[in-house]
Amino acid sequence: PPKKERGNKKLAKEMAMCRTVLAELEAHDEAWPFLLPVNTKQFPTYKKIIKSPMDLSTIKKRINEGVYKSKDEFTADMRIIFNNCETFNEDDSPVGKAGHSMRTLFEARWLELNPQ
């Protein structure tokens, strides 16, 4: 089949995998801090400190709207969530701890589905 068709099939498979991992993270007990964009009325300094806000609902929207051109763009947005969390939250805070465990869960699951 033509290159473009092959590429679209490859991307569709990659996005299906991204959807699977996203759904698993969303279902996790410690996902609550990351499900929706941080409310900047509740956390007024957040906008100033965090230059690229990201959350699981935004990633889901981007998958469904066809924004990602590769699985690497998906993983880059996922890692922004966890890096933002480390920037803003103390490691021993509830949100900080949730960020570390969710990052560990994500990276382990991603490796399972993407053996290097």
Ligand SMILES: Cc1ncccc1N[C@@H](C)c1cnc2ccsc2c1
């Ligand atoms: C991931 C993150 N980073 C920095 C600030 C907030 C958040 N998450 C929000 C949902 C959040 C996190 N924690 C609480 C505690 C009471 S409301 C609320 C909302």
